[in-house]
Amino acid sequence: MRPDPLRACFHALALLLVLLLPDAGHAQVPLQPLLQEHRAAIAAPSRGTAGAMVAALLSSGHPEAAEFLRRWQDRGVAERRADGVFLYSDDAGGLTEIDGGRTVTGLTSRDVAPIRPNAGVRAVVAAALVPFALSDPDPERRRAALDAIARSPDAGQITPLMASLDGEADAGLRARKARLLTLLTAQFGPDRGDRLAAIESLAGDTAIEARAVLNQIAARVPGAAAALPAGANIARVLEVGEDLTETEAHDRLVAARLAPPRPTAKDLRDALSAHIEGGSVGGIPLHRLDTQAMRLRAYEVLEAAGRVPPRSGPAEVTQAVAAHVFFEAYSEPDPDITAAAEQALSATTRKIALFQGADLILDGLSLASIFFLAAIGLAITFGVMGVINMAHGEFIMMGAYTGYVVQLFIPDYTVSLIVALPLAFAVTFGAGVAMERLVIRHLYTRPLETLLATFGISIALQQLAKNIFGTQARPLTAPDWLSGALTFNDIVGISSIRVAIFVLALIFLALLLYILKRTRLGLEVRAVTQNPGMAASMGINPDRINMLTFGLGSGIAGIAGVAIGLYAQVTSEMGANYIVQSFMTVVVGGVGNVWGTLAGASMIGFLQKGIEWFNPSNTLAAQTYMILFIILFIQFRPKGIVALKGRAAGD
Incomplete structure (x- = not known):
């Protein structure tokens, strides 16, 4: 039809x-x-x-x-x-x-x-609305729903999350949904094969959320029993005497109500005091209860009579421990799931170790660049003139305060930084030239008097800074483009300011090498360094070279002060925090040599960070060990890593 x-x-x-x-x-x-x-x-x-x-x-x-x-x-x-x-x-x-x-x-x-x-x-409402919010037209509501899932993951979220994945138009939200779906499947997935695949995909994932999921899957709970429970997913069996003491093992038995507790001194005293009858306890006169053994015996009499709770003596503790087995069992009953989680965690641990090594290298480079900037001026001064300038740290402080004053007049932090760097160089260069002309030039060949004089100048400059700026720390604010951090993952990262200091150190390294190797001033400086008498006979004025060199070293210290002040507190004592490291850098690297200063800064920076890695809670101990190592190093190589021939080297 x-x-x-x-x-x-x-x-x-x-x-x-x-x-x-x-x-x-x-x-x-x-x-x-x-x-x-x-x-x-x-x-x-x-x-x-x-x-x-x-x-x-x-x-x-x-x-x-x-x-x-x-x-x-x-x-x-x-x-x-x-x-x-x-x-x-x-x-x-x-x-x-x-x-x-x-x-x-x-x-x-x-x-x-x-x-x-x-x-x-x-x-409660937010958790219940998550499945509806995952497909909401408003992307902010979808993002909030994903945040709620990340905070409180649940097995019931897998189905709505999977259903919303195909219709997600936002690429970022889609990637996050897929990520959360993997994490939820690994932890709560109903299909065993899907769980194993999700867990394997997390192997080597160093993100905190991924490690948290794997740790929850591989979580262990302590257990004790007369025999290993059948069907339990045992992680390992604990040996008494190796993995735990007899006391710890008995405490586990007591917690599991598998053995009575041990009597403490207070337990004995309270129990015996409550059962004194006719001047005795359990038939034992009071005057005989002056030892622990007699008190235990009296307690056993009361225990046998049922008048006090049973307690374990030393023999009972040993017997109870020997009669039980102690183990750690996985909370997850499926052994294949926990084995996959353990393998994934092992891969992640190896990757974390590599990233921690990379992070340690970045920290070492950062600290080395700071030491290099702080010490390069001192290295040039000491190498050419042989002057131990104890006021070098105060030139760093003067540069930092110069940057602070510039920011008072120029509120734009980027422009103020551009102005502060050359101005700090000019100010500290002038201060260095004045110090050399007024004091240092009269004390050549007299190192002890030079050290005492510069130390006195250091104290005077600190007090002058306190009188002008006060004792409170002053802010030297970094521009917004230096306020963040360069983050590679959850483990490896470095602040933008330290990256900028590292770049600045490279610029100064190249600039100083150019000045010393390619300019007439550099040629004259090297001539005076190697043989001042011969340089004078060739028409070079050593007195002028000494003045310019001292001013150059002081100016570089001023620029270092601006850079250091961007992340450290600007105070009158800030220079004292770097003078010791600067001298160590110069001595270890080799006086008067740019490459030696770079080598010394690298060695000290990496050494200090390496020691701090072994003992991160005590930086003072790390500095102490570092100084001891440097003292031993100098015993074997007194002229430093890169020895310089000339006056500063003692030739």
Whole structure:
């Protein structure tokens, strides 16, 4: 029988209407009656009643239930006092009907009662709305739902997360959904094969969230029993005397109620005191209870009579421990799952070790660059002139304060930094030249007097800084582009300021090499360094070279002060924190040599960071060990890593 074309067309049209209006039936059903069924839980919310109410609304299938809960969670619902009808409210005090959305007027604050769910109730609602928020048109709500999943992962989140993945248009949110799905599958996946695949994909993943999931899968709980429990996923069996002491083993038995506790001195005293009868306890006179053995004997008599709780003596402790086996069992019952998690954790541990090594290298390079900047000026001064300048640290302090003063007049931190660097060089260069002309030049060939004089100048400069700037630390603020950090992963990272200092150290290294190797001033400096008498006979003025060299070294210290002040406190004593490291860098590397200073700074920087890695809680001990190592090093190589021939080397 052939179908009627008109009837077929009618059926197709009806089907089209059904597809276009899938929620027509629901839209006609008001939400208010459903809310009134749970009026008490909505109007007076508590964490104990919120869960059942939220589950009832969501399970009803009403299309507006999720929106109501979202508004209720955000404290956007009020109750009309007259009849208990719920209304939507906004921040401006406006009220609208929940069904239909019509504006409600004529009500005052006395007519409505705002509903204020507490943080615990809002957390319950947020967790329940996660499946709905995963496909919300608003990307911020989807992101908030993913944050909620990350904070409180649950097996029930796998299905909605998987369903929302294909329709996710935002590439970043899609990647995060896939990531969370992998983590949830590894921890809660219903299919064993999917769990194993997810766990294997996390091998070598150093992210904190991935390590947390693997650690939870491989979590162990201590156990004790007469024999290993059948079917348990045993991680390892503990040997008494090797893995735990007899006392620790017995404490586990006591905690598991497998053995009575040991009597303590207080237990014995209290029990015996409570059972004194006729000047004796358990038939033993009081004057004989002067030893622990007699007190234990009296307690055993009372125990045998059932008058005190049973307690374990030394022999009973040994016997109880010997009669039990001690072990660690996985919380996860599937041994293949835990084996995969252990393998993944091993791969992650190896990768973390590599990253920690890389991070240690970055820290060493950073510290070496700081020491290089602080010491290069001193190395040039000491190498050419043979002057031990104890005021070198104060030139670093002067440079830092110069940067601070510049920022007082130039609020743009980038521009102020550009101005402060050359200005700090000019200020400290002038101060160095003045110090050389007024003091140092009169004390050549007299090292002890030079040391004492520069030490006195150091104290005077510190006091002058205190009088001008006070004793409080002054801020030297870095620009915004230096306020962050260069982060490679959860383990390897370095602050942007330290990267900038490292780059600045490289620039100065190249600049000094160019000056010393390619300019007339550098040629004259090297000539005076190697043989001042011969240099003078060739028309070079050693006195002028000494002045310029001292000024150059002081100017470089001023630039180092600006760089150091960006992350360290700018105080009058800040230079004293670097003078010792600067001298060690110069002596270890080799005086008067740029490459020697670089080698010394690298050696000291990496050595200090390496020692701190073994003892991170005590940096003072690390510095002490470093100084001892340097003293031993100098005994075997007194001229430093790169020895310089010339006056500074003692030739």
